[in-house]
Amino acid sequence: MTTISSNEIHAALGDLGLPTGARILMHSSLSSFGHVDGGADAVIDAVLKAVDSSGTVVVPTLTATALHSPNDPPVFDPVNSACWTGRIPETFRKRPEAIRSLHPTHSVAAIGPDAEELTSDHTFSISPCDEKSPFGKLAQLENGYVLLVGVGYDSVTTFHHVEELAAADYHMQKGFTKATLVIDGENIERHYMLHQWGTARDFNIMQPLFIERGVQKMTRIGDSEVRLLHAPSIRQITLECLRSDSRILCKD
Ligand SMILES: CC(C)(COP(=O)(O)OP(=O)(O)OC[C@H]1O[C@@H](n2cnc3c(N)ncnc32)[C@H](O)[C@@H]1OP(=O)(O)O)[C@@H](O)C(=O)NCCC(=O)NCCS
Structure with missing residues (x-):
């Protein structure tokens, strides 16, 4: 099995063209590298070092x-609710300097000078990935990027942001769900629109166009295929495509 260090990951991210000062949303698989010396923390250290203290790293938590719906409303505790998006985000969110956004289904954790700005309005987002959400805000920053570490386009939550922008008719549940946020031991109830699960997607359909338009750069780090995508370009190009074919991101 390939073994890789934090320094090697850092160097490879620089070679890939990840600029210092970038705002990045990272979707990841730890096992994709082979073996990482130091595990999830070593990857997090490498990515934080690559963007430098002037950059901000965001992970989906x-x-x-x-099942979440008015019949099974989510209860979210930013301290105790574990995420299902992998070991790297679960480790990242527990760092003392990480700020986790207050959203009952689509929270993120962020570290860096823009962490507060990117996360602060998420609790007021009507839908999980709207303009105020970290996904929407990052996709409007010229130095916003999506970093895919050993995972494919199916992990790119930014596509859901664009589906919300385009008001894709298969994407949202009808009506509101009363969710509970547990903040400092106090239960706060707020109304949110939630995503409707069940429509199979094929986000990979966008990849050839992204490659053609220079939106994506790719490298291998250890055994991991790593892709860097320019977030505002994902938003702009996918929105154009969705407006001309509202089902372009759906499988059938
Ligand atoms: C689901 C997913 C997280 C699974 O990836 P994974 O690599 O199998 O799992 P994790 O990233 O959680 O890493 C843990 C695994 O890494 C491996 N691992 C443990 N230590 C390791 C180390 N030092 N070096 C490398 N791998 C290691 C183990 O296999 C471990 O699994 P285990 O806990 O069952 O033993 C990944 O495929 C994925 O989809 N990630 C993106 C999620 C996302 O952002 N979704 C957005 C949806 S809109």
């Missing part, structure tokens, strides 16, 4: 399930 999602807690959404297909």
Whole structure:
């Protein structure tokens, strides 16, 4: 099995073209590298070092399930609710300097000078990935990027942001769900629109166009295929495509 260090990951991210000062949303698989000396913390250290103290790293700490609805409303505790998006985000969110956004299904954790700005309005997002959400805000920053570490386009939550922008008719549940946020031991109830699960997607359909338009750079780090995508370009190009074919991201 390939073994890789934090320093090697850092160097490879620089070679890939990840600029210092970038705002990145990272979706990841730890096992994709082979063996990482130091595990999830070593990857987190490498990525934070790559963007430098002037950059901000965001990871999805999602807690959404297909069952969440008015009949099974989510209860979210930013301290105790574990995410299902992998060992790296679960480790990242527990760092003392990480700020976790207050959203009952689509929270993120962020570290860096823009962490507060990117996460602060998420609790007021009507839908999980709207303009105020970290996904929407990052996709409007010229130095916003999505970093895919050993995972494919199916992990890119930014596509759900664009589906919300385009008001894709298969994407949202009808009506509101009363969710509970547990903040400092106090239960706060708020109304949210939740995603509707069940429509199979094929986000990979966008990849050829992204490659053609220079939106994606790719490298291998250890055994991991790593892709860097320019977030505002994901938003702009996918929105154009969705407006001309509202089902372009759906499988059938
Ligand atoms: C689901 C997913 C997280 C699984 O990836 P994974 O690599 O199998 O799992 P993790 O990233 O949680 O890493 C833990 C695994 O890494 C491996 N591992 C443990 N220590 C390791 C080390 N030092 N070096 C490398 N791998 C190690 C183990 O196999 C471990 O699994 P185990 O806990 O069952 O033993 C990944 O495929 C994925 O989809 N990630 C993106 C999620 C996302 O952002 N979704 C957005 C949806 S809109």
